[in-house]
Amino acid sequence: MTILAPAPEDTAPAQAPQAAFRPARRTPLHSPGFCLALGAVAVVALAAVAPGLLAHQDPLEIHLAESFDAPSLQHPFGTDQSGRDVYSRVVHGAGQSLVIGLGATAIGLLGALALGLAGGLGGRFADVAVTRVIEVLYAFPGILLALILIAVYGNSAMTQMVAVGVASMPGYARMVRGQVLSVKGSLYVEAARSLGHSPLRILLRTILPNTFRPLTVLITLGIGQAIVWAAALGFLGMGVQPPTAEWGAMLNAGRNYIQMAWWMDFFPGITIVLFTLSLTVIGRHLQRATDSGAAR
Amino acid sequence: MTVHTRDETASASAVGGAAPATAPGVVPPLDPTAGSDPAPGSDPAPGSGAGTQRPGSRWRALARRAASQLGSAVLLLWAVATIVFFLQHMVPGDPALAILGGASSNPPPETVQAVREQYGFDQPLLVQYAAFLGGLVQLDLGESYTMKESVVTVIGEQIVPTLQLTASALVLAWVIALTLTLVSAGRSGLAGRIGSSIEVVFAALPHFWLGVVLLVVFAVVLQWLPVVDGGPLGLILPAATLGIPLGGFLAQVTRDEFDAALRQPFVLSARSRGATLHDVRWRHVLRHAALPGIALSGWGLGSLISGAVVVEVIFSRQGIGQVLVSAVTSQDLPLVVGVTFVVALVYVVANLLTDLAYVAVDPRLRASIGRAS
Numbered sequence: 001m002t003i004l005a006p007a008p009e010d011t012a013p014a015q016a017p018q019a020a021f022r023p024a025r026r027t028p029l030h031s032p033g034f035c036l037a038l039g040a041v042a043v044v045a046l047a048a049v050a051p052g053l054l055a056h057q058d059p060l061e062i063h064l065a066e067s068f069d070a071p072s073l074q075h076p077f078g079t080d081q082s083g084r085d086v087y088s089r090v091v092h093g094a095g096q097s098l099v100i101g102l103g104a105t106a107i108g109l110l111g112a113l114a115l116g117l118a119g120g121l122g123g124r125f126a127d128v129a130v131t132r133v134i135e136v137l138y139a140f141p142g143i144l145l146a147l148i149l150i151a152v153y154g155n156s157a158m159t160q161m162v163a164v165g166v167a168s169m170p171g172y173a174r175m176v177r178g179q180v181l182s183v184k185g186s187l188y189v190e191a192a193r194s195l196g197h198s199p200l201r202i203l204l205r206t207i208l209p210n211t212f213r214p215l216t217v218l219i220t221l222g223i224g225q226a227i228v229w230a231a232a233l234g235f236l237g238m239g240v241q242p243p244t245a246e247w248g249a250m251l252n253a254g255r256n257y258i259q260m261a262w263w264m265d266f267f268p269g270i271t272i273v274l275f276t277l278s279l280t281v282i283g284r285h286l287q288r289a290t291d292s293g294a295a296r
Numbered sequence: 297m298t299v300h301t302r303d304e305t306a307s308a309s310a311v312g313g314a315a316p317a318t319a320p321g322v323v324p325p326l327d328p329t330a331g332s333d334p335a336p337g338s339d340p341a342p343g344s345g346a347g348t349q350r351p352g353s354r355w356r357a358l359a360r361r362a363a364s365q366l367g368s369a370v371l372l373l374w375a376v377a378t379i380v381f382f383l384q385h386m387v388p389g390d391p392a393l394a395i396l397g398g399a400s401s402n403p404p405p406e407t408v409q410a411v412r413e414q415y416g417f418d419q420p421l422l423v424q425y426a427a428f429l430g431g432l433v434q435l436d437l438g439e440s441y442t443m444k445e446s447v448v449t450v451i452g453e454q455i456v457p458t459l460q461l462t463a464s465a466l467v468l469a470w471v472i473a474l475t476l477t478l479v480s481a482g483r484s485g486l487a488g489r490i491g492s493s494i495e496v497v498f499a500a501l502p503h504f505w506l507g508v509v510l511l512v513v514f515a516v517v518l519q520w521l522p523v524v525d526g527g528p529l530g531l532i533l534p535a536a537t538l539g540i541p542l543g544g545f546l547a548q549v550t551r552d553e554f555d556a557a558l559r560q561p562f563v564l565s566a567r568s569r570g571a572t573l574h575d576v577r578w579r580h581v582l583r584h585a586a587l588p589g590i591a592l593s594g595w596g597l598g599s600l601i602s603g604a605v606v607v608e609v610i611f612s613r614q615g616i617g618q619v620l621v622s623a624v625t626s627q628d629l630p631l632v633v634g635v636t637f638v639v640a641l642v643y644v645v646a647n648l649l650t651d652l653a654y655v656a657v658d659p660r661l662r663a664s665i666g667r668a669s
Contacts, residue, residue, distance in 0.1 A: 136375040139640040141595070142602025148380065151624040151632040152387050228502045232606050235504040236621050251504055255610070259523070262512040269505030277500045284496075 034285045037278035044275050047094035055088035059245040068261045078263035080253060082243070086263060090271050093245040097272075100161045100239070100246075101227035105219065107165025108172050108226070115169070116176025116211075120184060121203070130177060137170035143229050150238050160239030160248075164229045168222060175218060179211045186210075217290065220283035224276030231272050247272055362652060369644045374429075376640045380633045381428050385421060387629065392417055395441045415439075437634035442626050447634035451616060455638065458615035461607070462600040464531060465538035466593065472498070472543025473550050477585060478577060481554040492551065498544025503603045507537040507610035534611045538603050542596050546589045554585035591654050594647035601639050 029035065047054050063083030071078040077086035119130030137145065146163035153159045183189060184207065192206045227247075233239050234248015235255065242249050247268045254264030392411040396403045412418045416427060431438060437447035480491025510533050515523040522530050557563070558581055566576050605617035612618075616635050623631035 132375070136372060136379065138595075139372055139376050139598075139643055140636065141598030141639065141643055143605065144602050144636060144639060147605070147620060147624050148383060148632060148636055151627055151629060152383050154388075154627070155625070224500075232502065232504055235606060236609060237625060254508075258508055258511060258610075259516050262508070262516070265505070265508045266512075269502070269508060273501060273505055276502075277497065280496060280500055 031285060033281055037281035037285075040274055040278040041282065044094050044098070044271075047091045048098045049095070051088075051092045051095065055085075055091035057085040057088040059084060059089040059092040060243055061085075068257070070261075071263050077267040078261065080250075080261070080264050081257060084243075086250075086267055089245040089250055090247070090268050093247045093250060093268065094271075096157075096240060096244065096246040097227060097230065097248070100157065100164070100230045100248075101223055103161045104164035104168060104226040104230060105223050107162055108168035108222070109219070111166065111169040112172030112176050115173040116180055117203075119173075119177040120180025121207075127177075130173070134170050134173050134177070137173075140167075143167060143232055146229065146233060147238075150233070155238050157240045157246075160230055160233050164226050164233065167229060168226055172215075172218075172222065175215055176211060179214060180207065183207050183210045214290070217283050217287045220279050220286065224279035227272060228276055231268075358655065361655070365648055365651060369648055372644055373637075373641060377429065377432055377637060378425075380636055381425055384629045384633050385424075387627070390417075391415070391629070432637070437637065438630040440623070440628055440631040440634075442623070442628045443631070447630050450619060450631065451634055451638050454614060454616045454619050457613060458601065458604050458608070458617060459642075461531065461534055461538065461604055461613065461615065462597060464535040465542065465600050465603075466597060468535055468539030469543035469546055469596065470589070470593075472540065473546035473589060474582070474586075476543075476547040477550045477554050478582065481551040481585070482558045482577070482581070492548075495544045495547040495551065498540050499548060501541050501544075503537055503541065503606045504610065506540060507534070507607055510537055511610060530611070530613075534607045534613055537607050537610070538600055541603075542600060546592065546596065549592060550585045550589045553588050554581055557581045557584035560584070587654065587658055591650060594643070594650035597646040598639075598643040601642065 043054075051059075061084060063079070066075075066079050066083035067081050069075055069079040069083070075085050075087060077090060080086055080089070115130050115133065119127045119134075122130075140148070143164075144167075146160075146167040149163040149166060150159050153162075188210075189202060189206055192202050197206075230239065231248040231251060234246065235251040237252050240246040240249045242253050250268040251265055254261065254268070257264055390408070392408050392415070393403070395411050395415070396407065416424055419427075428438075435448055437451070439445065440447055440450060443450060476491050476495055480487045482488070483491075511523065514521050514533060521533055562580060563576055566580055567573070571579075601617075604615060605620055607613070608615045608617035609621055616638070619631065620635045622628075623635065
């Protein structure tokens with residue numbers, strides 16, 4: 001699965017003194033890679049919202065006579081063990097896979113926000129406690145935490161989503177905490193306080209937005225990570241069960257036929273790779289754009 | 297227990313200020329007693345008294361640091377054990393029924409009662425918790441529900457292939473990262489751009505896909521390597537599957553640091569003394585660039601073990617990953633808890649080691665420890 005760094009706590013802008021002398025500012029839209037990535041994400045989003053526009057065959061329709069057909073004009077991604085069209089299953093699977101990935105990211109972020117705000121604003125003792133909790137959660141590397149939760153709460157699509165969300169929480173919590181700490185000490189918070197704003201107002205209008213803005217880039221990367229983790233769990237047979245069209249479940253079904261029908265795993269897999277790669281490219285461009293913007 | 301991340305390593309490299317603590321351009325010796333005195337004036341930190349520290353007291357500081365880290369590592373493991381213990385007891389339904397094959401198997405009440413007593417489920421939770429912790433100290437992780445065997449025995453049999461796999465993957469990842477960095481980092485134009493694209497793509501490859509592709513290409517189509525576990529040759533594909541993404545990631549980290557180190561004054565100084573660019577890249581810059589990667593290796597090992605779960609399934613390799621997957625699927629909680637705890641243990645120990653290795657490699661950090669004490 002892709003590896004998301006335990007990300008930097010402070011997203012201080014890179015020191016780029018020469019950036020100030022660059023004549024014209026290049027927006028990310030000038031880069032062909034960025035446009036390509038944006039296009040790929042748009043296609044997946046379209047597949048999630050309106051799969052019927054991209055694929056005309058029923059993802060669940062069984063044609064036993066056509067099982068294990070190699071990729072052809074009629075079935076560009078081949079067919080699976082029951083003769084179902086892999087292409088339309090990939091297209092129809094986008095919706096569920098995206099829901100799981102986005103849902104898990106939301107769960108992870110919410111938990112991280114609670115932890116990070118408590119640590120950043122709750123005083124010294126709370127901060128030590130939160131730091132320890134994050135450290136302990138880090139001791140369950142990767143999908144391990146998700147696997148424990150599935151072992152405890154049983155195997156379902158809902159557990160899969162929650163488990164991936166919880167597994168991604170420590171990474172976000174670190175960032176939120178660091179960001180809250182740096183925002184809390186900033187001059188504009190002091191200004192808001194001296195203007196007599198209530199603590200709640202400062203929290204909602206000043207601290208929260210400024211905590212989140214630098215995180216958007218990392219959230220972009222995190223969504224890709226969540227989708228990959230969910231697919232890895234699906235690949236292991238946990239989560240959405242067949243015959244539902246979902247990328248992880250498709251990978252799991254294809255696992256048993258790798259040697260005779262490679263396309264059953266290859267195409268859902270490369271869809272995930274291209275999608276997460278696109279998110280990475282977009283994230284990196286956004287990061288560069290905000291960095292050079294901040295350096296001005 | 298410090299889990300090093302990029303921000304911490306960044307601050308760690310800021311410890312010695314802009315210039316490295318040793319004389320610029322001189323490769324800092326690995327022997328920690330030699331060359332531990334930073335050149336005067338090269339450390340702009342206020343109140344720096346490192347120059348007056350005797351090497352012996354610095355060693356003592358290092359030992360104290362190791363001891364305190366060992367202490368927090370033990371605390372961390374206790375917290376991990378507590379979490380997994382209480383999670384285990386949050387399972388909906390009667391664990392005794394689960395042992396007897398699920399609620400549908402409908403065993404007679406006296407059998408259920410016997411199982412409850414055998415596993416101690418009739419005891420109060422705190423008593424069970426104390427028994428669990430007591431068992432941990434004696435390396436007893438209970439008995440697997442499905443295999444009816446001691447968890448420690450099962451893990452002991454299976455952990456060796458997993459450690460072999462993750463260790464070779466870590467080595468491969470470093471080979472990839474160093475090659476990519478040396479060939480392309482800090483170079484403008486095509487080489488740099490190709491290098492950084494390869495890193496991004498490598499880092500984005502999920503194990504489940506890369507493993508399948510490698511398996512189909514090299515084992516099924518080309519038939520160069522065995523499809524399933526077959527001695528040392530069978531290690532190549534699984535290790536590549538695990539190592540390539542981590543290699544891409546480490547290369548990204550190393551490249552960033554490499555680029556930063558190339559702009560340091562000591563590069564200019566070495567160049568002005570007549571060192572070739574090649575020499576500077578190999579001998580001076582790389583040493584700086586590798587530091588954050590080393591600090592991340594403990595964390596990397598953790599992610600490798602998590603990845604080994606998927607890789608072992610793809611290549612039908614023996615290992616605790618396979619054990620974990622079947623334990624999770626059959627809700628064999630003692631086994632799940634045992635494997636998790638052992639993985640956490642490996643992770644904590646690996647981080648402890650990288651932390652100390654890091655201090656041993658970076659003279660600036662050593663100096664700062666000496667100062668702090």
